[in-house]
Amino acid sequence: MPENVIIIGSGPAAWTAAIYAARANLKPLVFQGNPNDRKNQENGTLPLGQLALTTEVENFPSWPAGDTRQYLKTALKEEDQPYWVTDNKEQPTHGINGPELMALMRQQAVQAGTRIESKDVTKVDLKKRPFTLTTHDGQTTEAHTLIIATGARANYLGLPSEEAYKNKGVSACAVCDGALPRFRGKTIVVVGGGDSAVEEAGYLTKFASDVQLLVRRDKLRASKVMVDRAKANSKINIRWHHEVDEVLGEDKKGVTAVRVKNNQTGEKVEVPAAGLFLAIGHTPNTAFLGSQVELHPTGYIKWTTLGRTYTSVEGVFAAGDVADDYYKQAISAAGTGCMAALDAERFLGHHGLV
Numbered sequence: 001m002p003e004n005v006i007i008i009g010s011g012p013a014a015w016t017a018a019i020y021a022a023r024a025n026l027k028p029l030v031f032q033g034n035p036n037d038r039k040n041q042e043n044g045t046l047p048l049g050q051l052a053l054t055t056e057v058e059n060f061p062s063w064p065a066g067d068t069r070q071y072l073k074t075a076l077k078e079e080d081q082p083y084w085v086t087d088n089k090e091q092p093t094h095g096i097n098g099p100e101l102m103a104l105m106r107q108q109a110v111q112a113g114t115r116i117e118s119k120d121v122t123k124v125d126l127k128k129r130p131f132t133l134t135t136h137d138g139q140t141t142e143a144h145t146l147i148i149a150t151g152a153r154a155n156y157l158g159l160p161s162e163e164a165y166k167n168k169g170v171s172a173c174a175v176c177d178g179a180l181p182r183f184r185g186k187t188i189v190v191v192g193g194g195d196s197a198v199e200e201a202g203y204l205t206k207f208a209s210d211v212q213l214l215v216r217r218d219k220l221r222a223s224k225v226m227v228d229r230a231k232a233n234s235k236i237n238i239r240w241h242h243e244v245d246e247v248l249g250e251d252k253k254g255v256t257a258v259r260v261k262n263n264q265t266g267e268k269v270e271v272p273a274a275g276l277f278l279a280i281g282h283t284p285n286t287a288f289l290g291s292q293v294e295l296h297p298t299g300y301i302k303w304t305t306l307g308r309t310y311t312s313v314e315g316v317f318a319a320g321d322v323a324d325d326y327y328k329q330a331i332s333a334a335g336t337g338c339m340a341a342l343d344a345e346r347f348l349g350h351h352g353l354v
């Protein structure tokens, strides 16, 4: 029997789709990815997705930063406060971090009746119905509808020297690697000008002596609040118009310096550093689709109908960052995950498949 709905992915879009599909009694099956795959480990495409690689999440509605009970106490009139807020004996709580948020979402999906397989979908056949999915171990599964919520992964510069020092000082995940002993009290170079770069630079100042932030233009793309935070941090030095020319190091020690280049003057300088962290955007995870689903030139899946999660293949829906090169937020991913599940449910009903 084909599955009603298969969801591929493991971030907020996937789990929200699963919660909605399970509550609609569709018994969804989620392929959350293979946790033991080396490429998944390198690319940050492990179960629970990109949020599992972050720290505090301060912008997911209903999860303010800090002590949640104290927050409710100040936010609500006394008569509106739930009993546990007024109970002073309770331990203070903290907001939520990325891995916790994702683990909660997954558990909520499981409790609603979602089944999970920890496998990578490597191939799909969308030309015949039901659709066929093949996982990395050769297993095939059929499904009437598909929700693609595979997200996006961090980009690298593509320099051979960068590749040579991956896991030896070069990283695209400050939260995963920043606390390693090799970076303690040393200079770290961060590349990028968006929110990720600024956030990671700030996080890395907890461990590094200083962070050299290379920005290729004379402007940061990051939001004002993040820029102000970075500028106020005396351990962050912003080098405008600078790019990486070469990563320098030794086999045993790993990264020892980064040669940086001023893209206006051409001047090159060696910055002694123990690490290079990339925060230069993301690439959507769509390779397994072959060319069976229409993509934007940027590689993101195209939603073919305004306000719907429909793709170019009827019965295949896309949610979250894999189809969103603009908002890329946990909450917007969760929102489109909900939409995709409702779209799949309506498709199944309309075609008499449930």
Ligand code: NDP
Pocket: 059, 157, 191, 192, 193, 194, 195, 196, 197, 199, 216, 217, 220, 221, 243, 279, 280, 281, 282, 326, 327, 328, 329
């Ligand atoms: P962005 O696409 O916003 O920024 C990428 C940055 O990398 C840009 O500044 C870009 O430069 C720079 N860049 C790209 N390629 C290169 C290169 N080859 N060499 C040097 N620099 C390069 O990605 P982010 O990951 O920062 O953010 C993605 C989304 O996630 C955004 O919507 C952001 O708001 C959100 N986000 C929100 C956070 C929060 O609210 N706490 C935290 C992190 C991310 P240029 O500007 O010149 O194009």
